[in-house]
Amino acid sequence: MEWTRDESPWLAFGASAMAFLMGLVLAGALPFLSFFFRGFTWMVWGLVLALLVASATKLRYGRLLSPVVPYMAWFTFYFIWGLIVAPSRDYPFAIKAWTITLLLAGAVAYLTSSAKALRSFANAAQFAVVVNLVLLFLIPLSSKVASILYAVTQRSGVLNMEGGAGRYGGLWGNPNVGGYIALLVLILSVFATPLLGWMGRLCSVPIIYLTASRRAGLFLALLVVLYLFIAKRKDLRWWLGGIVAAVSLVIAFSLSQAMRHEVRSASNRGALSRMLDIEEKNTAAKGGVTRLDLFEEWSSQLDQEPWYGYGMQAMSGTRVDDDTMKVVGLGRIMLGTHNTYLGVWIDIGPVGFFAFLAVIAFYAKRTLTYPGSAPVRWALVSLCLVNLTYLFFSHSLLFSFEGQVAFALMFLLPVSPALEEWEAS
Numbered sequence: 001m002e003w004t005r006d007e008s009p010w011l012a013f014g015a016s017a018m019a020f021l022m023g024l025v026l027a028g029a030l031p032f033l034s035f036f037f038r039g040f041t042w043m044v045w046g047l048v049l050a051l052l053v054a055s056a057t058k059l060r061y062g063r064l065l066s067p068v069v070p071y072m073a074w075f076t077f078y079f080i081w082g083l084i085v086a087p088s089r090d091y092p093f094a095i096k097a098w099t100i101t102l103l104l105a106g107a108v109a110y111l112t113s114s115a116k117a118l119r120s121f122a123n124a125a126q127f128a129v130v131v132n133l134v135l136l137f138l139i140p141l142s143s144k145v146a147s148i149l150y151a152v153t154q155r156s157g158v159l160n161m162e163g164g165a166g167r168y169g170g171l172w173g174n175p176n177v178g179g180y181i182a183l184l185v186l187i188l189s190v191f192a193t194p195l196l197g198w199m200g201r202l203c204s205v206p207i208i209y210l211t212a213s214r215r216a217g218l219f220l221a222l223l224v225v226l227y228l229f230i231a232k233r234k235d236l237r238w239w240l241g242g243i244v245a246a247v248s249l250v251i252a253f254s255l256s257q258a259m260r261h262e263v264r265s266a267s268n269r270g271a272l273s274r275m276l277d278i279e280e281k282n283t284a285a286k287g288g289v290t291r292l293d294l295f296e297e298w299s300s301q302l303d304q305e306p307w308y309g310y311g312m313q314a315m316s317g318t319r320v321d322d323d324t325m326k327v328v329g330l331g332r333i334m335l336g337t338h339n340t341y342l343g344v345w346i347d348i349g350p351v352g353f354f355a356f357l358a359v360i361a362f363y364a365k366r367t368l369t370y371p372g373s374a375p376v377r378w379a380l381v382s383l384c385l386v387n388l389t390y391l392f393f394s395h396s397l398l399f400s401f402e403g404q405v406a407f408a409l410m411f412l413l414p415v416s417p418a419l420e421e422w423e424a425s
Contacts, residue, residue, distance in 0.1 A: 011058055014051050015117035018110050021048055023124030025104075025401045026181055027131050028172035035148055045103060052106045064109035068411045074352075074359045075101060075398075079312060081348045086311025094312065101404050108408040112416035115425060122191035126200030129185050132170035132178065133203045136210070168210035176394070177402060179216025182207040183386050184406050186223065190379040191422070215393055223382050230381065231374040298337045298346060308349045315343025315395045340391040340398060360388060366414050372423045383410050 021044055024030060034040040052061070079094040111121040139146045149171070167175040182204040189197035189204075208216045301310075310332065317336040337343040345353040367384040370377055387410050390397060397403030413419060 011055060011114075012116060014055055015111060015114070015120045018048065018051050018107055019117070019120035019124040022104075022107055022111065022121060022405060023127055025405055026125050026184070027128040028170060028177070028181070028402070029131070030401065031173065032149070032171050045100065048103055048107050052103075052110065055110060059110065059113055061106065061109060064113055064412070064416075065105060067415050068105045068109075068408060070359050070362055071407075071411055072102060072105070074355055077355065078344070078348055078352060081352060082309070082312025084311075085306075085308050085348070086313070090313065097399050100401070101398075101408075104401070104404045105408040105412070108405060108412055109416075112409070112412050112418040115418050115421040118191050118416075118418040118422065119193065122188040123193055123196045125185050125188045126192055126196045126203075129182050129203040129207045130199055132172075133207055135170060136168065167212045168207075170207070170211075172402070175211035176213050176216075177400070178211040179208050179213030180386070180390055180397075180406075181402055182211070183216055183219050183223065184383070184402075186220070187379050187382045187386070190375050215390070219386055219389070222385070226382060226385075227378050230378040294333075294335055294338050295342065297333050298339070298342055301332055301346060305346065305349070307351075309345070309347050309352065312347055315340070315346050336395040338393055338395055340395050343395045363411055364388060367410060370414050370419075372419065376419060376422065380414055383413070 024033070024044065030041045030044060037043075075098060079098055083089050083091065083094055108121075111117045135145075135149065139149065168178065169175040170178050172178045172181065185200045186204045189200045192200060205220070208220055298315075314332065315337045317332075318334045337346060341353070341356075344356045364384055367380045370380045383406070387397075387406055394403075398407065
């Protein structure tokens with residue numbers, strides 16, 4: 001426990017307020033709400049800071065934040081080295097990214113300081129997918145809501161999913177981020193109240209389908225399998241029931257022509273056909289750039305690269321301001337690496353890359369070897385695997401609000417007072 005009985009009402013209120021703010025971050029709501037009030041995002045950061053300062057005399061932040069020190073040390077190294085070798089010095093971005101990463105780590109430290117605070121955070125996270133799913137039903141009813149949503153999330157396509165033309169990006173403005181958050185919410189549902197946990201799970205699945213995110217779909221299946229082996233491997237009755245259900249489904253499928261027809265029809269639909277196209281053959285056939293193409297292009301840059309790297313944000317390729325659509329940074333290649341591991345090497349060279357791997361391995365070992373109860377072990381293993389694997393397919397997670405919250409949770413949760421209290425209860 002991090003607080004005493006007589007102090008807990010204030011801290012419990014603060015945890016609820018902090019959980020609400022982090023729920024807004026995970027829901028991608030900051031850009032949407034900033035449309036109505038331009039200073040909204042800064043107001044959120046101010047409230048987070050105020051809550052941290054107000055609780056500083058009651059919570060031992062030195063202990064709570066100590067697990068994140070190895071990562072912040074590497075992150076500091078990344079920015080200092082990256083700024084020195086970069087052709088242009090983007091000091092505002094470096095300072096902002098470093099500060100917000102630490103600020104969000106403090107928020108997550110607050111929310112993992114007790115079991116009650118963790119439950120508040122998990123409950124708030126469930127609404128991240130609930131709200132984005134509800135928006136789908138509101139958009140056809142209000143052209144104003146639809147126009148605002150489109151204006152602030154230009155990369156989000158609320159289009160004809162059946163024809164394969166669009167993917168739903170919700171408030172995140174990015175379908176891939178939407179799938180990532182849906183997985184995170186699914187993992188956090190372990191710590192939510194049962195009703196809200198089931199709400200989040202039931203909304204995460206359609207969100208993943210609507211985003212048509214291949215890796216989110218794969219991880220959804222993987223997380224289910226992991227749960228079975230971690231939490232249900234000793235439940236003989238459950239396995240027998242599952243085998244009977246699976247055999248019955250196979251028999252029904254083999255005997256029913258109508259069912260086979262439905263399965264074939266479903267596989268031709270836009271979202272599902274994209275999710276099944278793991279090798280991106282459809283993208284290649286249409287002349288698009290696949291992630292393998294990007295990997296080969298960026299890998300070729302390593303042959304020409306100086307040992308110290310190309311500098312901070314080189315992995316992002318050509319950067320465009322989403323509001324003005326103006327080029328703010330001309331990259332060596334138009335599109336980003338879509339691979340953070342390769343991107344770190346591109347940015348700060350092999351020294352920074354191996355330091356990054358060492359830090360990641362440190363956290364992975366701590367997470368994967370957690371000895372507690374089965375549901376908690378499943379949540380920690382799932383969080384680690386999702387975060388570290390997604391780094392192979394993104395170059396923005398370490399700098400986006402959603403990714404900063406998710407990684408802070410991975411760094412802090414395995415050794416947090418919240419899990420000590422959770423396991424003891």
